[in-house]
């Protein structure tokens with residue numbers, strides 16, 4: 001299983017926010033979060049991390065094992081067939097295709113998944129300005145079976161970026177707000193370095209130390225299976 005960055009030495013962490021470089025020693029909250037053991041999911045929680053080698057994007061399939069209700073986070077258009085087949089093979093009912101933000105460089109697979117798996121609804125933050133069946137506000141919960149994800153606003157990469165937090169499992173999906181040993185770019189449209197800095201510190205680094213963070217990309221092959 002892949003997790004976000006797992007620092008193995010006391011190296012200097014550099015978070016670069018469009019020209020502003022913020023150095024933090026690994027004794028900080030950042031690495032204390034990363035150096036914990038693998039997530040221990042409850043028995044009725046299904047987790048699968050999927051990867052698109054082309055765009056280096058992570059997609060996450062989550063489900064309630066008992067009710068079979070599932071959600072997929074950040075599905076990639078080109079791999080919608082793969083994702084739909086996996087859902088069918090596992091005999092899940094895909095309730096929502098959930099997006100962390102409206103990507104600038106690749107298109108979500110939500111629309112195609114809706115066609116491949118009728119009943120599935122597309123979900124994104126209202127602040128993204130994107131079209132979807134369901135628009136989320138900060139503090140909303142996305143429910144599937146007995147599980148729920150809290151919607152936390154983490155703008156800065158885009159205005160509508162959110163992080164999804166599953167408290168019960170001690171995990172969060174950070175989208176492009178927090179990547180592996182870095183963060184999403186802020187030089188695109190809607191990018192703002194200070195906003196992203198505040199988002200990461202207020203809404204992600206504030207999570208308890210035992211949390212595991214799952215990003216939307218791994219461009220440099222930092223994580224390994």
Ligand SMILES: N[C@@H](CCC(=O)N[C@@H](CSS)C(=O)NCC(=O)O)C(=O)O
Pocket residue numbers: 103104105176179182183184185186217219
């Ligand atoms: N550096 C990437 C290029 C793709 C890219 O810009 N990705 C965005 C997120 S998708 S909008 C980003 O924020 N990347 C972070 C970064 O450090 O580049 C690549 O290597 O392909």
